[in-house]
Amino acid sequence: MSNRTTAAAVCEVRNLTVHYDVSATPVVAANEVSFDVYEGETLGLVGESGCGKSTTAMAMLRLLQTPGRVAGGSVNIAGVDIMRLRPAALRDFRWRNIALIPQGAMNALNPVMRIEKQLADAIAAHADTGGRQALRARIGELLEMVGLPADVRRLYPHELSGGMKQRVCVAMAVALNPPLVIADEPTSALDVVVQRLVAQSLIRIKETLGIAMVLIGHDMGLMAQLTDRVAVMYAGRIMEIAPTDILFKAPLHPYTQQLIDSVPSIRVKKPLRVFPGGPPDLRNLPPGCPFEPRCPKAITICRGETPALKACGEKQYAACHVPNTNRNNI
Amino acid sequence: MTTASEKTANTPLLEVRDAVKVYGGGFLSGGRRVHALREVSLSLDATPARITAVAGESGSGKSTLAGAVLGFVQLDAGHVLFEGQDVAAMSRNQRFNYRRSVQAIFQDPYAVFNPFFHTDHLFNLVMRRFGIAKGRKAARARIVEALETVGLRSDDVLGKHPHQLSGGQRQRIMIARACMMAPKLIVADEPVSMVDASLRSTILDIMLRLRDDNNISFLYITHDLSTAYQICDDIHIFYQGAQVESGPVDAVLGNAKHPYTQLLIASIPEPDPTRGWGTQLPPDDENNDRDIINGCPFYPRCPKRMEQCVAHLPARVSLDDTGHQVACHLFVK
Amino acid sequence: MRGITKGYLIKRLTMLVLTVWLGLTLMFIIPRLAPGDPVAAMVSRLSAQAGRVEQSEQMIQAWQERFGLDAPMYVQYFRYLGNSFRFRLGYSMAYFPTTVEEMVMRAMPWTLGLLTIATLMSFTVGIAIGALIGWRPTPRVVRTLLPVSLCFTSIPPFMLGILLIYVFAFGFRVLPFAGAYARGVSPAFSWAFVSSVIQHGTLPAAAVVLTSMGHWALGMRAMMITNAGEDYMVLAQAKGLRPGRVFWMYGVRNAILPQVTALALSIGVIAGGSIIVEYIFTYPGMGYLLYQGIVNNDYPLIQGVVFVLICGVAVAVFIIDLLYPFIDPRITYERG
Numbered sequence: 001m002s003n004r005t006t007a008a009a010v011c012e013v014r015n016l017t018v019h020y021d022v023s024a025t026p027v028v029a030a031n032e033v034s035f036d037v038y039e040g041e042t043l044g045l046v047g048e049s050g051c052g053k054s055t056t057a058m059a060m061l062r063l064l065q066t067p068g069r070v071a072g073g074s075v076n077i078a079g080v081d082i083m084r085l086r087p088a089a090l091r092d093f094r095w096r097n098i099a100l101i102p103q104g105a106m107n108a109l110n111p112v113m114r115i116e117k118q119l120a121d122a123i124a125a126h127a128d129t130g131g132r133q134a135l136r137a138r139i140g141e142l143l144e145m146v147g148l149p150a151d152v153r154r155l156y157p158h159e160l161s162g163g164m165k166q167r168v169c170v171a172m173a174v175a176l177n178p179p180l181v182i183a184d185e186p187t188s189a190l191d192v193v194v195q196r197l198v199a200q201s202l203i204r205i206k207e208t209l210g211i212a213m214v215l216i217g218h219d220m221g222l223m224a225q226l227t228d229r230v231a232v233m234y235a236g237r238i239m240e241i242a243p244t245d246i247l248f249k250a251p252l253h254p255y256t257q258q259l260i261d262s263v264p265s266i267r268v269k270k271p272l273r274v275f276p277g278g279p280p281d282l283r284n285l286p287p288g289c290p291f292e293p294r295c296p297k298a299i300t301i302c303r304g305e306t307p308a309l310k311a312c313g314e315k316q317y318a319a320c321h322v323p324n325t326n327r328n329n330i
Numbered sequence: 331m332t333t334a335s336e337k338t339a340n341t342p343l344l345e346v347r348d349a350v351k352v353y354g355g356g357f358l359s360g361g362r363r364v365h366a367l368r369e370v371s372l373s374l375d376a377t378p379a380r381i382t383a384v385a386g387e388s389g390s391g392k393s394t395l396a397g398a399v400l401g402f403v404q405l406d407a408g409h410v411l412f413e414g415q416d417v418a419a420m421s422r423n424q425r426f427n428y429r430r431s432v433q434a435i436f437q438d439p440y441a442v443f444n445p446f447f448h449t450d451h452l453f454n455l456v457m458r459r460f461g462i463a464k465g466r467k468a469a470r471a472r473i474v475e476a477l478e479t480v481g482l483r484s485d486d487v488l489g490k491h492p493h494q495l496s497g498g499q500r501q502r503i504m505i506a507r508a509c510m511m512a513p514k515l516i517v518a519d520e521p522v523s524m525v526d527a528s529l530r531s532t533i534l535d536i537m538l539r540l541r542d543d544n545n546i547s548f549l550y551i552t553h554d555l556s557t558a559y560q561i562c563d564d565i566h567i568f569y570q571g572a573q574v575e576s577g578p579v580d581a582v583l584g585n586a587k588h589p590y591t592q593l594l595i596a597s598i599p600e601p602d603p604t605r606g607w608g609t610q611l612p613p614d615d616e617n618n619d620r621d622i623i624n625g626c627p628f629y630p631r632c633p634k635r636m637e638q639c640v641a642h643l644p645a646r647v648s649l650d651d652t653g654h655q656v657a658c659h660l661f662v663k
Numbered sequence: 664m665r666g667i668t669k670g671y672l673i674k675r676l677t678m679l680v681l682t683v684w685l686g687l688t689l690m691f692i693i694p695r696l697a698p699g700d701p702v703a704a705m706v707s708r709l710s711a712q713a714g715r716v717e718q719s720e721q722m723i724q725a726w727q728e729r730f731g732l733d734a735p736m737y738v739q740y741f742r743y744l745g746n747s748f749r750f751r752l753g754y755s756m757a758y759f760p761t762t763v764e765e766m767v768m769r770a771m772p773w774t775l776g777l778l779t780i781a782t783l784m785s786f787t788v789g790i791a792i793g794a795l796i797g798w799r800p801t802p803r804v805v806r807t808l809l810p811v812s813l814c815f816t817s818i819p820p821f822m823l824g825i826l827l828i829y830v831f832a833f834g835f836r837v838l839p840f841a842g843a844y845a846r847g848v849s850p851a852f853s854w855a856f857v858s859s860v861i862q863h864g865t866l867p868a869a870a871v872v873l874t875s876m877g878h879w880a881l882g883m884r885a886m887m888i889t890n891a892g893e894d895y896m897v898l899a900q901a902k903g904l905r906p907g908r909v910f911w912m913y914g915v916r917n918a919i920l921p922q923v924t925a926l927a928l929s930i931g932v933i934a935g936g937s938i939i940v941e942y943i944f945t946y947p948g949m950g951y952l953l954y955q956g957i958v959n960n961d962y963p964l965i966q967g968v969v970f971v972l973i974c975g976v977a978v979a980v981f982i983i984d985l986l987y988p989f990i991d992p993r994i995t996y997e998r999g
Contacts, residue, residue: 048526061901065892094903102901108894111993112916121912122902156992172902191387191553196597196607218526221599225607245603262527263601264534264556266583272535272560275528278496294528 009036010179010212011060011098016073018052018059018236021066027282029055029068031236034309037180042203042213044227044244046220046259050279052236053216054103057182060214061100062090077180096126099173101166101183101202103216108169109157115143115168116153122175142171147201163194170202177209184216199226220263224248229315232256235280235290238309242316252318255291289321297322341414343376343547344399344432344515349408351394351571365571365627366394368643369408372566372576374515374549376413379541381548383558383579386568387594395568396519396551400434412515430460433508435501437520442504443492450488452507460511476506479544480536498529505536509544516540519551534561555594559583564653567591570627572643577654587649587656590628626659634660672985679981686973687747690966691740702726704960705756752967757959763967766952771971773843774948777864778937781871786926789876793883794915799891800906816877820936824870824943831866839863841945867944871937882925886918893917920991927983931976 016033019026030052037043045053058064060075062082074081077097085093102108110118119139120129129135140150146167157165166186173181186202187195203226206213215227223230224244231241232255240253251257261273277294286293292302301321309319351367370391374382384392397403398410401417410417412428420428436442443452453473456462463469474484480502487499495503501521508516518537522530538561540546552558558565559579566576567588575588586592599607625640626632632639638659646655647662702723710719727733730753731742746753752763792809795801815823832840839845844859890896891914899913941950949968956964988994 048528063897063901065897091903091905094901096903100898100901102894102898108898110895110899110913110917112920112991113912121899121904121908125902125904125908158993169898192555192597193387193593196599199599200607219599220527220601224601224603224605225599248601248603259527260601262531264530264554264560266556266559266595266598266600269560272531272538274531274535278498278529279526 007038007040010039010077011037011214012074012076013037013056013060014074014076016056016059016075017071018055018064018068019071020068023283026071028071029236029282030059032073033233033236033238034073035231035238035241037212037214039179040207040210040212041228042206042215042226044223044230045214045216045233046218046223046230047233048218048259048279050235050282051233053218053233054184055236056233057184057214057216060182061094061098063100092126095122095178096176097178097180099176099178099181101169101173101181101186103184103186103188109165111157113156114153115155115157115160119143119153119168119172119175122172126176138175142175143168145174145205146171161194162190163198166190166198167201170198170205174205174209174211177211179212181206181211181213182216183213185218186215187222188217188219195222202226220248220259232259235282235285237290237319238317239291239320240316240318241309242313242318246313246316250324252312252316252323253291253320254295254297254322254324256318257324258294289319341376342373342411343413344549345371345373345409345411345414346395346399347371347409347411349395349398349410350406351391351398351403352406364389366391367398367405367408368571368573368627370395370568370571370573371408372573374547376514376547377545379545379547380563381537381541381550381561383550383552383562383565384568385552385555385558385565385594387553389570390568391571392551392553392568393519394571396434396517396549399517399549400432430511431514432517433511433513433515434517434519435504435508435521437523443500445492448489448491449495449503452503453510456507456511462510472510473506476510477503479509479540480506481532482506497525498532501525501529501533502536505533505540509540509546512544513546515547515549517549517551520553521550522557523553530557537561555583556598567594572627573646573657574628575654575656575658576646577649578652581650581652581654585654587654587661588628588658589632589634589660593631593633626657636660675981675984679977682977683970683974684744686977687744687970688740690969691743694962694966695736702730702732708756747970752970753963755961755964757955757961757964763963766964767949767967767971770947770949770952770968773946774937774941774950775975777867777941777946777948778871778934780864781868781937782875782926782930782933784868785872785876786879786922788872789879790883790915790919790922792876793880794887794910794918796880797884797887797891797918798910798914800910813877813880815873816875816881818874820870820874821939821943823874824867824940827866827870828943838866840866843947863946867940867946870940870943871933875933875936879922879925883918883922886921887914890914890918923983923987923990927980930979930983934972934976 013036014034016030017028018030020029033052033056035043045056047053055064055068058068059070060082062070062085064070070083074083076082077093080093080097082090082093082098109115113121116136116139119142120135123129123135123138129138139153143150143152148164148167148171152160152164152168157168160168166189169186173183183202187199190198199222205211215223217223227244229241229243230247232239232247232253234255240247240251240256242252247256248260251260258275262275275294280290286303287306288304289295289298289302289307292298295302299322305321307319307321309317312318312323349367349370351365353364353366368391372382372384374380384395386392394403398405405418412432415424415428417428443449450473453476454469457469457472463472473488477484477487482499482502487495487503492500505516505521521537522533525533534557537548537550541548550558550562562579564577565579565582567574567582567590569590575582575586575591582591583595586595596607624642626635626643629635629639636659644657644659644662646657648655649661700723706719706723706726731739734742750764752767755761755763755766758766792812796806796809828840831838839862843863844850844856845863848856848859850856896909896913899909904913937948938950938953940946941948942954945951949972953965953968955961956968
């Protein structure tokens with residue numbers, strides 16, 4: 001984790017903006033989102049529902065469903081801007097360079113196809129499979145890698161448990177050894193024990209293969225356990241981005257602080273902290289900082305001027321007029 | 331009158347005795363029998379009001395237990411007693427009283443709303459059904475009061491359709507509706523598992539206030555041990571229908587004895603990168619889970635399993651006089 | 664493990680027999696609840712033709728004996744069941760010496776051919792149209808033009824039949840308007856006969872197909888749209904599969920499942936609806952036969968035709984039920 005600064009970026013997201021055309025004025029679900037994903041790292045993208053984390057992920061894959069559309073910005077992977085690819089080239093580019101572990105594990109696999117066929121689909125669409133024998137061997141290898149017995153390949157999705165299905169999705173995502181995998185809440189539907197098993201095997205596999213990952217989630221606990229860096233999103237904007245250990249030890253943005261504080265602990269009983277206000281209404285955002293109405297530290301300027309994401313330390317960036325200053329570690 | 335006073339002194343508010351529920355295995359449905367409840371017993375004292383958690387993963391039987399308490403699920407054996415009265419053998423009057431005294435809130439409040447009606451409809455319905463307030467004015471005052479208890483302003487939510495409200499508002503409306511009946515017990519089935527972090531503490535806080543200010547007890551059904559630890563007084567850990575560990579929440583979660591409780595606690599991701607999960611993985615037997623009919627259901631995944639665990643389900647053993655009980659052969663003397 | 668087990672097969676076959684038995688029993692009871700005596704009616708019909716029938720009383724009695732109507736009810740019932748299961752359906756009243764089974768056997772191939780082909784065509788064409796309309800990447804031109812083909816959906820089939828006869832048989836004189844094959848051709852496996860059959864079947868089939876395929880198309884379109892939001896569809900696109908494969912293996916393959924269920928449920932309706940179409944085109948099938956039976960008060964004929972229709976529908980549903988686990992692996996007949 002220490003040499004991240006020297007690592008090359010496998011993916012550069014620049015000013016990615018997503019509009020939902022649901023009314024005369026589009027709803028801005030992702031607003032000028034920019035970040036890099038470095039080789040082999042796990043970048044967490046965290047926030048509450050409606051913060052734009054899944055929208056950003058889907059936009060990176062160019063898989064937004066209408067009425068959503070990318071209104072601007074670029075996503076460069078391996079020197080190619082995925083936003084500029086024509087359909088045939090995009091098809092070829094996908095999975096080979098950017099794969100997806102989808103959110104709804106329960107429904108991510110085609111119910112009428114055997115597991116092996118769904119894995120073979122992904123491989124055969126992009127690479128020479130080297131014949132039936134080689135393909136079968138490869139599928140066996142992939143299933144073994146995620147800790148599933150080989151006979152799973154003959155089964156249909158409904159014959160697998162939630163955890164097993166999610167493992168199949170992991171196997172599918174790494175089948176072509178892409179430089180980047182996007183995992184959209186990969187374990188949110190699983191029980192806590194299975195979640196730990198699947199999450200840890202996911203991390204182990206991506207580290208073995210040297211794959212970089214963007215991990216979408218809402219659980220700060222999972223972020224602390226699984227990521228190298230975390231980007232916190234709110235109302236379609238990145239509020240703070242920093243290496244995981246720094247972010248949890250000394251968050252700069254009041255919102256990050258609030259997210260961390262709202263996770264109930266199993267070790268220490270603390271009085272419940274009730275935070276005022278609800279999630280932001282994207283159709284009706286306040287001028288200035290979108291978090292201002294809920295922010296305990298808001299000052300006059302927050303109401304008028306939207307803060308830009310700026311460096312506040314070597315690897316830490318925050319979009320806040322009044323970032324935390326009582327940092328005891330740096 | 332003496333019977334009534336005796337009741338409050340000794341009788342628990344809610345008691346579940348040796349509840350058994352088995353799904354499937356019938357002639358028509360055939361196939362696998364699922365043991366949703368294996369001789370489950372628990373009791374909730376009437377005063378002071380307490381929050382009792384029933385915690386477990388999916389398939390643990392916790393929702394079946396909630397259903398049995400609410401009368402949605404017929405038990406195959408055992409009893410549910412409310413204020414000493416068997417729910418299955420209640421007279422019409424007693425049942426009406428029971429329906430009023432025991433309220434429920436659910437995971438997905440959206441499913442409870444009729445999308446065609448204003449939110450007022452929901453309140454008016456229970457007003458009429460249970461004759462809570464006389465006259466339009468008194469009724470309105472009662473609704474406003476109930477909404478205030480859950481931190482909602484009546485102007486914000488009344489006269490609106492359910493889709494115009496946020497998830498947190500809908501969930502709080504359901505709690506307000508439950509409160510309006512001045513219940514003695516609220517069965518809360520995963521009330522915070524679908525709301526965002528910031529709303530979660532709001533709803534948990536409401537539960538605490540209702541316990542302390544309104545003397546309402548809660549049966550809190552959850553998969554999340556952390557929230558249970560923060561707000562509950564007692565906890566029962568369930569695994570595949572078996573009650574593996576119970577007792578005061580500090581004892582059970584602070585000093586967990588059952589290997590399953592320990593595994594659950596160790597699997598919780600903590601928001602602290604320095605407190606890692608560690609590299610030691612729990613035994614990964616998800617693929618060959620098998621049905622244990624008589625023995626301990628946790629046997630296939632237990633790191634400390636022994637021979638006698640397959641043979642029969644261990645009885646609950648009291649560890650001390652606080653009520654901390656565990657059902658594990660490791661503690662059978 | 665998957666597929667059909669012996670136990671399921673036996674259970675399903677029992678259901679099939681029960682369905683047919685119930686139909687037979689109803690057909691036995693209903694005419695006996697109606698007032699009037701069929702033999703007396705028949706004799707009076709004869710007397711109307713001949714002007715006068717000698718010794719009609721004796722004749723009625725003799726015929727009642729002959730038809731077994733003097734036996735106790737339960738004997739009649741079991742005799743009737745036994746005869747039905749041996750496919751002995753009795754004599755037609757209107758065409759007396761001819762047996763009903765002879766008439767049914769002559770009519771059945773025509774209906775079976777016309778209905779099977781028309782239903783399958785309507786189903787496949789409707790499904791194809793619906794799938795294309797409900798598929799986002801379909802070119803806009805196609806998506807705009809295809810719904811035009813569904814404009815006959817709200818017209819009843821017999822109305823369209825009349826329209827088709829008017830336009831193609833009387834207007835353009837390109838297709839025949841009646842019968843199953845031309846007069847001069849004799850039934851044989853020859854080109855002349857086959858082409859004549861196709862020519863004669865085109866209009867009735869078109870009347871059925873054009874009016875019914877819209878229902879399949881609309882149902883399929885809705886399922887395709889619902890299906891497009893499923894996670895596996897998003898994942899299929901993310902995998903970079905060719906659009907054809909996503910459309911077929913991920914889209915259509917899943918969206919079609921409820922349609923097959925609907926097909927099994929509507930076979931009875933389809934069979935019933937064909938009666939009027941056959942009548943309009945004087946197509947010598949079961950529908951036309953049933954019409955003749957009704958017009959002539961020919962009870963044995965009506966019973967025979969209805970019996971065969973019940974059997975046909977029951978068997979068709981049975982076949983679809985057996986095929987279902989092969990198209991939807993989630994349905995297994997392992998137990999139950």
